[in-house]
Amino acid sequence: MAKSKARAGAPSGAAISTSYNAPQGAGGETHQIAGANVPTLTTQQGVPVADDQNSLRAGHRSPTLLEDFHLREKLFHFDHERIPERVVHARGYGAHGFFEVTDPLSDVTRADVFQRKGERTPAFVRFSTVAGSKGSVDLARDVRGFAVKIYTKEGNWDLVGNNIPVFFIQDAIKFPVLVHSVKPEPDRGFPQAQSAHTNFWDFISLTPESMHMIMWVMSDRAIPRSFRFMEGFGVHTFRFLDKKDRSTFVKFHWKPKLGMQSVAWNEAVKINGADPDFHRRDLWDSITTGNFPEWELGVQLFDQKFADRFAFDVLDPTKLIPEEELPVRIVGRLVLDRMVDNFFAETEQVAFCTQNVPPGIDFSNDPLLQGRNFSYLDTQIKRLGGPNFTHLPINAPKCPFAHFQQDGHMAMRNPVGRVNYEPNSWGDQGGPRENPVTGTRSFADEDTGPKQRVRSESFSDHYSQARQFFISQTAIEQKHIADALVFELSKVERPDVRARVVSHLLNIDNDLAGAVADGLGIDPPTPAVAAKPTNRKLAASDALSILKNGPESFKGRKVGVLLTDGADASLYAALDAAAKKEGATLEVIAPKIVGATLSDGTLIPARQKIDGGPSVLYDSVVLLLSDKGAEILKTHAPAKDFVNDAFTHCKFIGYTASALPLFEAVALADKLDGGCLAFDGKRDTEVFVKLCRDLRFWDREPGTKARDESAPPKGEPKGARKPRK
Numbered sequence: 001m002a003k004s005k006a007r008a009g010a011p012s013g014a015a016i017s018t019s020y021n022a023p024q025g026a027g028g029e030t031h032q033i034a035g036a037n038v039p040t041l042t043t044q045q046g047v048p049v050a051d052d053q054n055s056l057r058a059g060h061r062s063p064t065l066l067e068d069f070h071l072r073e074k075l076f077h078f079d080h081e082r083i084p085e086r087v088v089h090a091r092g093y094g095a096h097g098f099f100e101v102t103d104p105l106s107d108v109t110r111a112d113v114f115q116r117k118g119e120r121t122p123a124f125v126r127f128s129t130v131a132g133s134k135g136s137v138d139l140a141r142d143v144r145g146f147a148v149k150i151y152t153k154e155g156n157w158d159l160v161g162n163n164i165p166v167f168f169i170q171d172a173i174k175f176p177v178l179v180h181s182v183k184p185e186p187d188r189g190f191p192q193a194q195s196a197h198t199n200f201w202d203f204i205s206l207t208p209e210s211m212h213m214i215m216w217v218m219s220d221r222a223i224p225r226s227f228r229f230m231e232g233f234g235v236h237t238f239r240f241l242d243k244k245d246r247s248t249f250v251k252f253h254w255k256p257k258l259g260m261q262s263v264a265w266n267e268a269v270k271i272n273g274a275d276p277d278f279h280r281r282d283l284w285d286s287i288t289t290g291n292f293p294e295w296e297l298g299v300q301l302f303d304q305k306f307a308d309r310f311a312f313d314v315l316d317p318t319k320l321i322p323e324e325e326l327p328v329r330i331v332g333r334l335v336l337d338r339m340v341d342n343f344f345a346e347t348e349q350v351a352f353c354t355q356n357v358p359p360g361i362d363f364s365n366d367p368l369l370q371g372r373n374f375s376y377l378d379t380q381i382k383r384l385g386g387p388n389f390t391h392l393p394i395n396a397p398k399c400p401f402a403h404f405q406q407d408g409h410m411a412m413r414n415p416v417g418r419v420n421y422e423p424n425s426w427g428d429q430g431g432p433r434e435n436p437v438t439g440t441r442s443f444a445d446e447d448t449g450p451k452q453r454v455r456s457e458s459f460s461d462h463y464s465q466a467r468q469f470f471i472s473q474t475a476i477e478q479k480h481i482a483d484a485l486v487f488e489l490s491k492v493e494r495p496d497v498r499a500r501v502v503s504h505l506l507n508i509d510n511d512l513a514g515a516v517a518d519g520l521g522i523d524p525p526t527p528a529v530a531a532k533p534t535n536r537k538l539a540a541s542d543a544l545s546i547l548k549n550g551p552e553s554f555k556g557r558k559v560g561v562l563l564t565d566g567a568d569a570s571l572y573a574a575l576d577a578a579a580k581k582e583g584a585t586l587e588v589i590a591p592k593i594v595g596a597t598l599s600d601g602t603l604i605p606a607r608q609k610i611d612g613g614p615s616v617l618y619d620s621v622v623l624l625l626s627d628k629g630a631e632i633l634k635t636h637a638p639a640k641d642f643v644n645d646a647f648t649h650c651k652f653i654g655y656t657a658s659a660l661p662l663f664e665a666v667a668l669a670d671k672l673d674g675g676c677l678a679f680d681g682k683r684d685t686e687v688f689v690k691l692c693r694d695l696r697f698w699d700r701e702p703g704t705k706a707r708d709e710s711a712p713p714k715g716e717p718k719g720a721r722k723p724r725k
Contacts, residue, residue: 043073051453055173055367059449060456061315064172064370071173075371078176079379086383088179089145091136091193092128093227093280094347095287097336099123099150099297105331108248108301109240111360113152114331122151122398125336126350127227127279130162131182132193137272138279139263140193141222141484146232146254147352148334151398154358154438159252160376164221165233165320168210170459172371178203196491205500208462208528211508212318215469218484219477220262220546225619226282228293228556229261236369237314239362239443240301247443249307249314249364251321253298253328259551261695263616265484267649270616278617284339289585291556292337298328311535312465313458317368319465323543346394351380359440365447385409402432460531463507467534470509472544476698482512486519495522503528547698554692555583560618562589562610562642564629568656569598572624574682575654578689589613589642591632599626611638615646620692622679623659630658634665643668647676650696654679654688675700 029040029048041049049070056068064071081087098120105114113121128145129136144163149156168178181203184190191197195217204210216222224230232254240248263271271278286293300321302314312319340346353376354369363369380389386409389395404422406414415431424430470478485505489498498520505513506527517524542548559579563572579586590596590606597603607613610633615621623643625633633639644666646653653676655663663669675697677688 043070044077053171053174054453054455055171055371056451056453057367057449058451059447060454061313061365061458062447062449063365064367064374065451071371072374074173074176075375076378078179079375080382084383084385085134087379088130089126089128089147090134091132091138092126092145092347093283094124094126094340094350095283095336096338096340097123097125097292097334099148099332099334101332102296103329103331105240105299108242108250109360110243111152111157111240111358112154113150113157113358114360121153123334124149124151124346124350124394125334126347126352127283129193131179131195136193137276139223139268139272139276141195141217141265141268141488142193143217143222144224144227144230146230148232148254149350149352149356152358153399154360154440155399155401156356156395156397157358157361158352158354158356159234160352160354160372161232161234161252161254163224163230163232164213164216165235165251165253166213166216166465167235167317167368168204168213169207169368170209170316170318170455171367172375174207175368175371175375178207191491196488198491198493198497201489201492201501202494202497205497205504208504208531209318209459211462211504212466212469215466215481215508218481218488219469219473220480222484223263223265223268224279225261225263226286227279228258228283228286229256229551231255231260232295236317236366237364238357238369239364241360241362241441241443245441245443247304247362247445249302249304251300253300254295254334255298255328255330257294257296257333258556260546260549261551261557261619262546264649265480265487267616267645270614270645274612274614274616283336286556287336287339291583291585292335293556294336295334296330297332297334298330300326300328302326311538312461313456315364315366315456316459317366318459318462322468322539322541324539324541345392349384349389349392350394351384351389351392353377353380357440359438362443365445388412404431461535462532463504463530464532464535464538467508467536468538468541469544470512472540472542474545474547476701477545477547478512479701479703482515482519485512485516489516489520498522499525500528507534550695551693553582554579554619554689554695557584557619557692557695558617559584559586559689559692560589560608560613560615560621561586562621562623562625562633562639563596563598563604563606564591564625564633565597566626566628567596567598567624569600569602570682571656571679571685572598572604575622575624575685575688578685581686582689584619584689584692587613587618591629591636591639596629610636610642613642614638615642615651616649618646618651619695620652620654620688621646622654622688623662624656624679625659625662627658630661634661640666647671647700650675650698650700652677652688652692652694652697654685673697673700 030037031040041052055064055071057064100120101114101117104117126147129140129142131142132140146161146163148159182195182200184192185199234252238250240250307314355373381387388408388410391412404415404420406420419426419431492498502513502517503525505516507530513524576586587607588604589608589610591610593606593609595603595605643662647668656679660669
């Protein structure tokens with residue numbers, strides 16, 4: 001984190017083609033950019049803007065100044081653009097739970113919540129997508145919000161993060177336009193909840209600092225299988241302060257106990273059609289059946305010496321610290337064990353503010369964090385109608401509190417008695433007073449410098465960590481990133497924007513850029529001019545890959561069982577027992593919603609009728625069919641889609657011999673592979689569940705040479721496969 005000279009943060013030097021129209025009757029000066037005569041950007045008061053990229057600060061890496069009226073105006077107007085829906089993170093889902101300390105941190109912080117091992121503190125978590133409206137779908141390709149409110153004994157702590165540890169931009173002044181670019185285009189009002197359109201990629205192509213985040217968003221991290229199977233991050237660098245106000249930098253990580261898992265893009269598209277509330281339903285079902293989701297809280301702790309020698313600036317929100325370079329220390333766990341009583345009163349009205357921190361937790365000078373601290377309070381006032389949103393039960397502290405704030409819209413509590421000011425001389429009748437001993441204090445950081453709109457030179461490497469992320473992925477994951485980029489850019493109408501994005505990819509990885517260019521049918525352009533050359537010697541980080549960090553069991557997953565009348569009762573019972581032993585659940589799909597009557601006369605109720613229960617809703621599938629049932633289903637389109645999609649999406653498939661006509665109906669009978677297991681007896685159900693621990697049989701995915709260490713040796717019958725140990 002070495003200090004160096006400042007560099008003005010201007011967009012990359014590409015010509016801007018625009019059909020911008022000034023408001024009727026507007027005049028104003030114009031100027032030349034790349035040969036085009038464009039209007040001069042002004043504030044709402046008509047003041048010309050010299051720099052729209054950087055906030056005003058007292059030095060190259062110093063705190064943002066409150067007098068920055070341009071930043072204030074942009075954030076103020078942005079925060080008030082929608083009522084009452086959140087401008088971003090509108091589609092969310094929340095649950096109650098608790099945070100428990102497993103490894104106290106009294107050596108580095110005086111925050112009460114981290115002092116006592118085993119102590120549980122109430123918590124509320126809201127998961128969300130970012131770009132879509134409240135009525136959008138759950139499986140959009142998007143960042144996921146991971147916001148945690150912990151009701152500590154010293155006030156509420158809001159750790160407002162995402163499922164991705166970095167962000168698109170380095171300065172909060174660019175946040176309004178980032179969101180504008182990804183939201184529906186203003187003239188046509190679409191597309192909804194997707195980044196695959198011209199405006200977004202035009203902005204990205206002119207914002208090189210976004211390229212690291214783009215790698216994450218184009219990866220499978222952006223289409224998680226469940227809230228329960230995704231990581232969470234605090235994104236920014238924060239500070240811990242001990243009892244003597246000594247500072248330790250900290251980055252926060254939430255790690256799911258059930259492991260990470262995502263879906264395939266084709267699968268996500270079909271899930272959105274079959275169940276647009278897929279993530280909501282998954283969390284509801286999990287908690288209401290007693291399978292409480294759990295995450296471990298990990299911290300990366302480091303001092304100024306580490307920050308100074310680290311290759312990137314720890315204040316840059318587009319960068320992360322690889323776990324191999326700075327291990328994550330697990331210090332607690334988060335368990336969600338209760339759904340809300342009323343969605344609107346709690347999930348919709350919960351107000352998260354990044355500035356809500358208890359004593360012992362403090363901020364760094366990360367410019368994006370500084371802007372968030374400034375902005376969040378404003379947006380809550382607008383969205384919830386006034387300054388008294390903390391009177392709502394979901395937002396109120398659970399510890400004692402006392403202050404002189406009064407009146408305002410919807411005030412439910414006011415000071416009692418004569419005194420409503422401080423200082424006063426009314427003694428013990430005079431109400432609360434400040435407490436220098438236990439009160440929150442900020443780190444006494446020293447920053448000086450001239451007032452100027454600048455970006456630190458230490459923020460100027462936009463490609464090295466993007467490359468590190470890409471090379472850390474498996475071949476399958478790399479292919480998915482390339483496929484996602486081709487799909488997204490194929491929706492971009494302007495060839496120059498597509499080419500500009502590929503020019504950035506050339507600074508990340510030549511093979512990736514080549515694959516995307518080939519998929520778009522264009523010749524690779526000249527690489528984009530880089531403020532700093534890409535460091536191609538950074539080592540891969542296995543922690544950045546989903547597939548390298550898969551679960552150790554099939555716990556928490558769901559098996560879809562296609563069942564027909566006359567199916568083998570003993571096999572169904574054995575499969576149900578094997579799944580329960582593993583911690584997985586069965587969900588029955590049948591030709592009729594009433595269910596299926598097994599060979600012993602037992603009626604098994606169905607959760608889904610085959611028309612409404614496609615295989616995309618499940619982590620693996622089993623076909624327990626009778627001969628008669630298979631003959632009926634082989635001509636039924638939804639049943640054929642069920643099998644064909646499960647095979648296409650590389651899922652493990654268990655089946656009885658009677659199901660072969662259904663495979664034949666979709667031309668798969670001769671393609672059954674090591675991910676397909678024939679049930680010849682009850683023991684095969686246990687073998688199948690163990691196979692499912694791998695989640696996918698990736699050898700089946702076209703265009704990828706997946707390494708499968710447990711493929712059946714030559715000579716074994718088709719469909720047989722060694723179980724994962």
